[in-house]
Amino acid sequence: MRPAGHCLVEALIEQGVDTAFGVPGESFLAALDGFYEHRDRIRFIACRQEGGAAYMADAQGKLTGRPGVCFVTRGPGASNAAVGLHTAFQDSTPMVLFIGQVASDQRDREAFQEVDYRQMFGPGTLGFAKWVGEIEDADRVPEYIARAWRTAMQGRPGPVVLVLPEDMLTTPTAAPVLPRVEPAVAWPAPGALRDLRSMLMAAERPIAIVGGSGWDAASCTAFQRFAEGWQLPVSCAFRFQDLFDNNHPLYAGDVGIGINPKLARRIGEADLVIAVGARLGEMTTGGYALLKAPRPQQRLVHIHAGAEELGRVYAADLMLQCSMAAAGKALETLAPPTGVRWAEWSRAANADYVANQASEAVEPLDMAVVVKTIQRLAPADSVLTNGAGNFSGWLHRYYRYPSLPQGGRSQLAPTSGAMGYGLPAAVAASLLHPDRTAINIAGDGDFLMTGQELATATGYGAGKGRGRLISIVVDNGTYGTIRMHQEREYPGRVSGSDLFNPDFVTLARAYGWRAERIDATGAFEAAFRAALDAPQPTLLHLPLAAEVITSRTTISAIRAAAQAKKER
Numbered sequence: 405m406r407p408a409g410h411c412l413v414e415a416l417i418e419q420g421v422d423t424a425f426g427v428p429g430e431s432f433l434a435a436l437d438g439f440y441e442h443r444d445r446i447r448f449i450a451c452r453q454e455g456g457a458a459y460m461a462d463a464q465g466k467l468t469g470r471p472g473v474c475f476v477t478r479g480p481g482a483s484n485a486a487v488g489l490h491t492a493f494q495d496s497t498p499m500v501l502f503i504g505q506v507a508s509d510q511r512d513r514e515a516f517q518e519v520d521y522r523q524m525f526g527p528g529t530l531g532f533a534k535w536v537g538e539i540e541d542a543d544r545v546p547e548y549i550a551r552a553w554r555t556a557m558q559g560r561p562g563p564v565v566l567v568l569p570e571d572m573l574t575t576p577t578a579a580p581v582l583p584r585v586e587p588a589v590a591w592p593a594p595g596a597l598r599d600l601r602s603m604l605m606a607a608e609r610p611i612a613i614v615g616g617s618g619w620d621a622a623s624c625t626a627f628q629r630f631a632e633g634w635q636l637p638v639s640c641a642f643r644f645q646d647l648f649d650n651n652h653p654l655y656a657g658d659v660g661i662g663i664n665p666k667l668a669r670r671i672g673e674a675d676l677v678i679a680v681g682a683r684l685g686e687m688t689t690g691g692y693a694l695l696k697a698p699r700p701q702q703r704l705v706h707i708h709a710g711a712e713e714l715g716r717v718y719a720a721d722l723m724l725q726c727s728m729a730a731a732g733k734a735l736e737t738l739a740p741p742t743g744v745r746w747a748e749w750s751r752a753a754n755a756d757y758v759a760n761q762a763s764e765a766v767e768p769l770d771m772a773v774v775v776k777t778i779q780r781l782a783p784a785d786s787v788l789t790n791g792a793g794n795f796s797g798w799l800h801r802y803y804r805y806p807s808l809p810q811g812g813r814s815q816l817a818p819t820s821g822a823m824g825y826g827l828p829a830a831v832a833a834s835l836l837h838p839d840r841t842a843i844n845i846a847g848d849g850d851f852l853m854t855g856q857e858l859a860t861a862t863g864y865g866a867g868k869g870r871g872r873l874i875s876i877v878v879d880n881g882t883y884g885t886i887r888m889h890q891e892r893e894y895p896g897r898v899s900g901s902d903l904f905n906p907d908f909v910t911l912a913r914a915y916g917w918r919a920e921r922i923d924a925t926g927a928f929e930a931a932f933r934a935a936l937d938a939p940q941p942t943l944l945h946l947p948l949a950a951e952v953i954t955s956r957t958t959i960s961a962i963r964a965a966a967q968a969k970k971e972r
């Protein structure tokens with residue numbers, strides 16, 4: 405017999421969890437005591453705010469392919485964690501959020517911090533959790549953990565919430581934990597694969613879009629062989645740029661915010677789009693216009709692990725329910741013809757991608773050169789993280805992500821556009837993979853949403869392994885993305901988008917980080933090299949004129965165009 409809180413931690417260990425992120429609460433002391441009991445096998449990383457902790461768990465899910473784990477307390481803790489849950493939902497990241505709950509004999513009185521989490525995060529609210537369970541019986545802890553793990557990974561992966569009443573956690577139980585759960589893998593029907601082959605054989609200008617979660621290295625490699633066999637140009641969905649080798653001659657670029665206009669045109673001209681794993685959300689479809697909803701002009705094949713995703717928005721010509729772990733392997737069984745009609749189309753798609761990486765010099769700080777310098781100097785298996793804001797556009801445009809096989813995901817970034825994601829994600833990556841360098845690129849607005857996690861990094865010794873931890877803050881003194889939209893819609897009327905910033909160098913040093921301010925491109929390389937050498941995390945503060953609002957245009961140009969349009 406041991407308290408259910410201990411049984412819970414044993415069940416996590418059985419699932420292969422060695423790290424959990426969270427902020428403690430008195431509602432789950434018995435579980436915290438379980439972490440103490442098993443401290444030689446599992447650690448609890450105490451974060452500084454539940455938003456940061458939940459983002460770290462999402463990063464853990466993206467990096468390992470198994471549920472990231474986060475523990476938070478009742479109402480206030482759960483409310484703070486909501487952003488990470490939503491991020492995981494939109495990214496289809498496997499994750500389990502444990503929430504402490506008031507004792508059973510206090511339920512439904514609006515007891516201290518009491519919330520009904522089924523109502524708050526229930527599947528009916530669309531967008532927070534695949535399932536919300538509440539464990540009322542200590543003997544059933546192992547059953548709930550196994551189901552949570554399976555639910556988070558199976559079909560379309562995503563977050564699950566498990567609610568833990570305080571008295572349940574302290575109840576003794578002899579229940580044995582259940583063995584490690586592996587997700588059931590859905591393979592496409594042979595007939596559907598034959599139909600796909602016929603569609604490819606009839607195509608003139610096909611293109612693939614890969615995205616979503618649930619991929620593993622073997623499936624990505626197999627998908628690459630399929631693309632090579634058919635000479636298929638491959639693009640990556642918004643913030644899933646690391647599922648196909650960006651240096652591959654078939655790579656066509658990413659389909660997201662700031663898409664290469666030539667790639668957008670190419671997708672418009674394609675006669676067959678094969679979407680593999682991508683949810684085909686608003687950002688990957690150019691606001692449902694690149695692929696017109698609900699019936700695109702291109703023939704559409706949609707391959708997805710979740711039956712509910714197939715046909716949810718798009719009436720695809722062919723829908724295949726298939727886990728991504730199986731997708732590449734299933735597709736590579738399609739025997740290609742000896743030659744394809746579209747070889748030139750594929751070559752041009754890659755040439756457009758390469759040409760889009762050329763940049764014009766910007767003074768004094770050239771973000772394109774900054775990203776290219778990171779690419780040149782950082783280890784090939786580095787993890788790149790970002791939150792939301794225009795600053796991320798340079799990274800997405802100029803960084804060439806390796807494909808998944810080189811050691812797990814290398815891009816941790818929220819398709820939900822959740823600000824504040826990047827720093828906690830980099831801290832998590834660094835703690836989970838001390839041998840990989842984690843590099844966060846943040847905006848000044850983005851960074852301070854979760855900047856307190858600098859302390860978590862310092863406290864747990866992040867960046868002290870062979871890999872380093874580096875955060876690059878691109879400081880333009882504004883919520884630039886919003887300013888950009890403002891100038892488009894209300895030129896010259898700046899309202900609510902200016903920012904007043906601390907001295908980021910002093911701030912970072914106060915947290916025990918190294919820090920340096922870089923005002924000109926020429927100084928970046930030496931500072932970045934020093935960061936890669938330092939046995940301490942480093943923040944690099946890059947002031948950037950707000951005028952340089954994206955990698956393609958300026959504030960003045962946007963304002964002038966908007967004013968001219970208004971005068972017309």
Ligand SMILES: Cc1ncc(C[n+]2csc(CCOP(=O)(O)OP(=O)(O)O)c2C)c(N)n1
Pocket residue numbers: 792793794795796821822823824846847848849850851880882883884885886
């Ligand atoms: C949590 C959250 N709040 C608000 C927004 C809306 N939003 C999107 S981008 C952005 C500004 C980002 O500013 P910054 O990090 O400074 O980057 P910049 O756009 O200036 O490069 C805002 C407020 C959001 N996406 N997420």
